[in-house]
Amino acid sequence: MISSRFEELQKRCKKYYRKRIIKLISFIILFLILVGIILYFSFIKTDKIKTIEKNITISIKKTSTLNLKPVVELEEPSIKVKKNDKKISKDKIIKKKAKPISIKQSEIKKKPILKLIVEKANKETILLKNYNINKDFSSSIKLAEYYLNHKKYNKALNWAKNANKFDATRAESWIVYAKAEFSLGKKDDAIKSLQTYLHTFYSKKAAMLLEKYKTEE
């Protein structure tokens, strides 16, 4: 064998190994890039899942807040409810269910407001629940007074009328009715209703209120 041939083979061998090493390194780099890409995307996926989970938690929180604050309206203030007839279906009474109200995250974080809303919603719900269970003058007039205090005068009127159906002899429903009418600017109607009551029955509170409205004339 000629020496030059041997030397050439040596060089080719070295070159061949160099190529193989480059190939191997390229392969490792590609592999690492691929692994990196896979990990990156899997991380994003996990992150997305976490965000979705977080959103679900927030939405659950929101829903629970909203559930505590249903907007309830009576279908007709003049529902004929007899004392003994307690079989009034829930559907008839509740006209509208709570609509989802968008509450911003920042709003949720304001704890005092939230607390207030929750408390408010809680009281109203309790009163409504109470009415649904008892369906009597007491539960009805409490709702009327509640709405009057919260300046929801129309609702107060409706619930006062409803209470009156249970017991028209009691002054409370007449007083709430008169106050609501007065607040709505219907002063004459307020005086008229109080006079109607006092014409048949007597109540110190009703009389004083009538005097008050009359003097304001």
Place this chain on the structure above:
Amino acid sequence: MRDFEGAKKLFKDTIDTKYYFDSVSAEVGKNKILEAIKEKNAPLIFVIADPGEGKSYILKLTNEQIKDEQLTIFIDHPFFDKRDILKMLYEAKGKFFDPSVNFNTLKEEIAKEYKDINHTIFLDEAQLLNDEQMELIRILSDTKVFQFVLAMHKEEGLAILQKKHFKSRTKVIVYLQSLTNDEIERYIKDTLLLNGYGDIGVMFKKKYVKIIGKYTNGNFRMIKKFLYALFGLLSHAKQTGLVKYQKINKCLLVMTALDIGLIDDK
């Protein structure tokens, strides 16, 4: 002192039937051919393998083993005319071949001559025969007088077997396989040991044999070629005092593969 030059000569690409390497494939193939010849159950025996996997070797070995018991004709080159084969058959029998005589008459005459004689015709590189020559072999084999052993390359051979000449004929097909790594190791070590080069034989560790097997794909001819080139490099390293290349290592094996063109580094 290791004589690499002497070891190199052992792997020259020649067929020496005196030294038979009994690989599983070769052993099974040889026995199958001998059995078919002995029982005369098939007038056509096909030996199919890739180039360099020992077809010619098996044919020559079988011919060597039976030529004392019966008349054998070994044709190691393809013939150009269909009359050539008849001529060879006439000459093997010591008869005068007259080319002016009609082909059919020649065929009938030679069939009569061979009818009562136990004989086998070995035909190497049979994939080179054209359709006319193939048809002649088919006609002669149909006389039930002549028995042929045809060695063919795998790719072409399988296509020929699908041709109408042979598809419906009774035949024995022998497939030869490449050597496994264990067989390569045994072949190298046995060959070196039997020829007094045991000290060189121990240089072939399993990991190096595995590399040789990978480069040569277990092809018998290629293994011989590889070893021939490898011993050439070892011999040169010894002569020039290159200590690093006086023993087998991965780099030397790569150099050998590059030398005989088994690695394309372009």
